[in-house]
Amino acid sequence: MELKSDVIHQYLRPKKKFPHVxxxxxxxxxxLGSMIxxxxxxxxxxxxxxxxxxxxxxxxxxxxxxxxxxxxxxxxAIAFATGVKVAKxxxxxxxVTGDGDCLAIGGNHFIHACRRNIDITVILANNWIYGMxxxxxxxxxxxxxFGSTAPYGNIEQPFNPCDLAISAGASYxxxxxxxxxxxxxxxxxxxxxxxxxxxxxxxxxxxxxxxRLNKEGDxxxxxxxxxxxxxxxxxxxxxxxxxxxxxxxTGLLHDVEKDEYCDNYEKLVERLQAKMESK
Amino acid sequence: MEKQVKxxxxxxxxxxGAVMAGVRFFGGYPITPSTxxxxxxxxxxxxxxxxxxxxxxxxxSMASIIGASCAGAKSMTATSGPGFSLMQxxxxxxxxxxxxxxxxxxxRGGPSTGLPTKVSQADTMQAGFGTHGDxxxxxxxxxxxxxxxxxxxxxxxxxxMYRTPVVLLLDEVTAHMREKVxxxxxxxxxxxxxxxPTVPPDWYKHFxxxxxxxxxxxxxxxxxxxxxxxxTHDQVGFPTAxxxxxxxxxxxxxxxxxxxxxxxxxxxxTEMDDDPKVAIVSYGIVARAAKQAVxxxxxxxxxxxxxxxxxxxPLAVNRLRKLLKPVRKLIxxxxxxxxxxxxxxxxxxxRHTEIIPLQRYDGELITPAQILNKIKEVKHHGTQx
Ligand SMILES: Cc1ncc(C[n+]2csc(CCOP(=O)(O)OP(=O)(O)O)c2C)c(N)n1
Ligand code: SF4
Numbered sequence: 001m002e003l004k005s006d007v008i009h010q011y012l013r014p015k016k017k018f019p020h021v022x023x024x025x026x027x028x029x030x031x032l033g034s035m036i037x038x039x040x041x042x043x044x045x046x047x048x049x050x051x052x053x054x055x056x057x058x059x060x061x062x063x064x065x066x067x068x069x070x071x072x073x074x075x076x077a078i079a080f081a082t083g084v085k086v087a088k089x090x091x092x093x094x095x096v097t098g099d100g101d102c103l104a105i106g107g108n109h110f111i112h113a114c115r116r117n118i119d120i121t122v123i124l125a126n127n128w129i130y131g132m133x134x135x136x137x138x139x140x141x142x143x144x145x146f147g148s149t150a151p152y153g154n155i156e157q158p159f160n161p162c163d164l165a166i167s168a169g170a171s172y173x174x175x176x177x178x179x180x181x182x183x184x185x186x187x188x189x190x191x192x193x194x195x196x197x198x199x200x201x202x203x204x205x206x207x208x209x210x211x212r213l214n215k216e217g218d219x220x221x222x223x224x225x226x227x228x229x230x231x232x233x234x235x236x237x238x239x240x241x242x243x244x245x246x247x248x249x250t251g252l253l254h255d256v257e258k259d260e261y262c263d264n265y266e267k268l269v270e271r272l273q274a275k276m277e278s279k
Numbered sequence: 280m281e282k283q284v285k286x287x288x289x290x291x292x293x294x295x296g297a298v299m300a301g302v303r304f305f306g307g308y309p310i311t312p313s314t315x316x317x318x319x320x321x322x323x324x325x326x327x328x329x330x331x332x333x334x335x336x337x338x339x340s341m342a343s344i345i346g347a348s349c350a351g352a353k354s355m356t357a358t359s360g361p362g363f364s365l366m367q368x369x370x371x372x373x374x375x376x377x378x379x380x381x382x383x384x385x386x387r388g389g390p391s392t393g394l395p396t397k398v399s400q401a402d403t404m405q406a407g408f409g410t411h412g413d414x415x416x417x418x419x420x421x422x423x424x425x426x427x428x429x430x431x432x433x434x435x436x437x438x439x440m441y442r443t444p445v446v447l448l449l450d451e452v453t454a455h456m457r458e459k460v461x462x463x464x465x466x467x468x469x470x471x472x473x474x475x476p477t478v479p480p481d482w483y484k485h486f487x488x489x490x491x492x493x494x495x496x497x498x499x500x501x502x503x504x505x506x507x508x509x510x511t512h513d514q515v516g517f518p519t520a521x522x523x524x525x526x527x528x529x530x531x532x533x534x535x536x537x538x539x540x541x542x543x544x545x546x547x548x549t550e551m552d553d554d555p556k557v558a559i560v561s562y563g564i565v566a567r568a569a570k571q572a573v574x575x576x577x578x579x580x581x582x583x584x585x586x587x588x589x590x591x592x593p594l595a596v597n598r599l600r601k602l603l604k605p606v607r608k609l610i611x612x613x614x615x616x617x618x619x620x621x622x623x624x625x626x627x628x629x630r631h632t633e634i635i636p637l638q639r640y641d642g643e644l645i646t647p648a649q650i651l652n653k654i655k656e657v658k659h660h661g662t663q664x
Contacts (some may be wrong), residue, residue, distance in 0.1 A: 013506075015515060047502045052346075063506055063517065068499040070340065070349060071508035073372050079339035082344025083354070084499060086330045087304050091350065091500050109342075112335040267326050276326065 011036045011046070013066045021060050025219035027178035027204030031125055032061050033179060034202075035094070038188040039067075049092045052081040054106060056098035056132045058125035058204070078113045081120050089262040092192065093119070099126045101140040103159050114168035114197050118261040121191045122199045127206035135209030146213040154195030161201045161232055166254045171196030173254035177203040177226035180250060190252060196260045203230075203248070283462040289454040290357075292424045293383060293447070294319030296431025297355050299468050302381070304354040306343030308336055308362060311395045312451040313385040316357035332384035332503075337362035341369035341435035344380045348373075349507060351498030353435055360393060360402060363409070370444055371410035372509045374532060377494065378488065379438035379445075379473055381431070386450040397642030398451040400563060403618035406446045413529050414534035417543060418446040418592040420562045424458035430589070433608050436471040437543060441535055442493050447593065450614070451645060452564045453477040480504065484514040488527060492535040536593055543589060544595035546602065549573050551584035554605035557657055559585045560623055561612040565645050569612055572650035583654050591619065596626050603627055608657045612637040612645055 018154045039049060049067040050200065053059035055074035062069035068091070072080045102110050102124050113120060123185050128134040129147055137147030137154045140161065144153045166171045172194040174187035184202060186255045191198035205211065205222035216222060233251035286307060287295065293316050297305075305320040317333070324331040330347075334340040337358055345352035358366065363384045373380055386402045388394025402409075406418040416435055421430040431447060439447040476483050478496040485505040487494040494514075497503035510518040511525050519525065536543070549570045551558065559569040566587035578582040586602055588594055609632050611620040620636050627634065637653050639645045 015517075046504060050350075050499050050501060063508065066504055068504055070346070070499075071505045071506065072345075073368055073509055073512070076338060076342045076369060079334065080346035080349075082334075082339070083304065083306060083343035083348075084330070084350045085346075086332060087347035087350035087352040087354070088498075088500050096520035108335050109339055112339070173555070265325070265330060269328055272325050273328075 007040050008033050008036050008097070010264075011040070011066050013064055020064055022057060023207070023208045024278045025033045025207060026057070027127065027206070027219075028058055028061060028125060029185070029205060030178040030181060031058070031066065031096075031123060031202050034184045034188055035096070035123060037185050038192055041185075041189055044092050044192070048090065049094065050081070051094045051096060051245055052077045052083050052084065053096045054098070054101035058098035058131070059101055063106065075101050076109065077101065078106060078109040078120065078122065078156060082113060082118060085118060085120055086262060086265070089119070089266070093121070094192070095120060095122045097122060097124055097125065099128065099140040099161070099225070100130045100138045103161060103164075105138070108137060111164070114165050114170040114199075116261040117169055117197045117258055119195055120197055122197075123188065124199060124201045125204045126161060126201050127204045127210055129206050129210040130216050131206045131209055135213055148209070148213065152167070155177040162199070165199040165246055169197070170199050170254070171256050171258050172198035174199070174252045175201045175203070175248070175250045177230055177250065178205060179223045179226040180230060183250065187252065194255070195263070223272075282464060285460050285462055286457055287424055287460045288457050289424045289427045289449060290315035291319055292428040292460055293357070293431045293449070294323060295462060296428040297381070297435065298323050298327065299465060299470070300432040300435035301353045301462075301470055302355045302435060303327065304344060304345070304347035304352040305330070305356065306332045306334045306340040306354070307356045307358065308334055308340050310359045310362045312387055312454050312587060313335060313357045313359045313383060315454075316383060328633065337365035340380070341366040341373075344367060345373050345376070345378050348378045350497050351500070353379070353439070355381040355383065355435070357385065359385045359387050360495055361391065362390045363402060363405065364379055365412040370415070371412060373404045373444040374410065374414040375412070375509055376507050376512070377532070379436055379442055381434045381445050381447060383447045383449060385454045386448065388640070394642045396451065397598045398564065398614060398644060399640065399642070400565065400614040401618070401640065402448065403591060403613070403615060406448050410588060416446060416592045417441065417443060417468070418448050418590065420448045420591045421590060422453065422563050422566045422587065424453065424456065425460045427453060428460055428462070429581065432468060432470070436469070439471045440474040440493070441539070442473060443492060443536070444599070446592070450564050458609065476503065485516040486512060486513045486514045486528070486531070488514060488531060492531065492538060501540040540593040540600060541595045544590040544593055544598075546595070546598065547587040548602070549585040549587070551576060551586065551602060555582045555584040555608040556605060557583045557610070557654060558603065559583070559610045559612055559650060559654075560588070560619070562588050562591055562619065565612050565614060568645050568647045569593060569650055571647035572654065575647060575651050576654050581654060581658060591622075594622060600628075603632060606632050608633050608635060610635045610637050610650070610653055610657060612650060613642050614645065
């Protein structure tokens, strides 16, 4: 069997100056590996893959991988990706983003891309915090948790990104964590295979800020937290409400067939051209 | 095909020009007085196999046209003041990543929501320095409907040739007025394409420092697999913090525009041949009134001329200095509290040439009569000019 890391090395940029910018033990490396394995398992040629991102620790990911990569402005990756996809629909377009990037500054682009159901896969690294800028609370920071701008505990209510994506119209929505790597590979592979807007929320450890500010410790402690509190959707659906308290549901949460934006545009063009020819 | 004559609105002429220049992606958000451009593109592009997208806001519009350009499409957006402000961050991204695209800004009164349906030239400075950081902009400024068509083509061409965003600066009046336009036949239109790399993928540098100052540009999906980032980057496209690489990147952004300014910028001259000592500098819609005023003045045997930059960023400075050498009194007429005038002051020898403002910012046009009055006022003061 091919080692997981062997596959990854085939997809890292030969010319890129390593080391990377991430703290050791950060969950983002696991997401990078999972994305690569998923692309590899689907045999998608490197030349046809575009990875876009915004700004943040998570958004640094594209710079390291050997695809067409577009590291854009904070929050705007989905809007850039939309232009890429619509101009060249044959490309496989992936957006890697963080909870701040995708849901705060980029929230509007996120819901509208869901609504359009454009064939883009969003990998949302949710670490409940703004990592890159040093630990400020984000739209997913749970109430009462601490951030550098929530020194007395967060008084806001967090988003549930998957619920948001489902209600805004995405056609494939899944959640996993950087602990559940096999599940994560499956979810990302499924998302890449889906024709339509797909979202994979990945709970990821930012021990450097979220862990430290909330006294939740080192990477291992945080991974253990994911392990203990994740409930696969099959189990989640069966257990009574009280048993769900403090847990979060993982796995494929939503998978529906609906019209995709680029397909619809192509149909429109064909209809207009047929009309012109018949004239 | 024969030339076609049509009665067009400025915004419609812009659509015609864009389509002729090969624009096949438009991302926009409606805003007065630019909306007819989006509406026109929504009608035309799908018929040509292109793509029109109404985005969720102007930030997304700007992002989408950059993305489309990275994928190889000639792309464009159109907006007005508030939308142009929203575009600024991603416009900066287009500058630093040297991504061709065209941004039409149909100026209206500002700041903020300002005067949505009234004419203005108060975005003159913003068109050159709207986003943060060091860079040089190209902004074209047509003064009539037919010229809008040609300058839209020119804007697309310049963006492709210099790998940079180009701003087309219109105003509420030129955008909405109707004039006769000779639509050129496609074979008479010179359409430029960005230079593609000829090297094998391994050698490709997306930001290569080349003798022309402009790097060839591959598109996503062409087999080159490069990185694009808004971080300060090296020639390959990776983030850098090395002094020499930082300076090289910033110098490249500046030099490709500054060194070609005399080629990029053009002037229209009215009655400048006999070295008048009084002249008017103005652009866009105001330059039409200036031209008329010069004609009226000449009828009254007043020796006056007019200079109209067709490109306000960059100005061709050497040519401007030469043109204005005989001029003792220079009236700078504009629809704002004084923006073009500062650029002119910067370039003209003021020991030799007095610079006189003529400004209007109540949402109405400067009239030829107003300019003529100013000419007479100036003529009566001081030395025999
Ligand atoms: C317009 C703009 N505002 C603010 C910033 C500063 N900034 C950079 S990254 C970031 C937050 C990133 O948080 P998140 O998306 O959760 O990513 P993480 O670093 O946690 O992976 C912010 C606020 C910026 N780069 N641009
Ligand atoms: S700050 Fe947090 S998110 Fe950023 S690299 Fe470090 S651990 Fe990861």
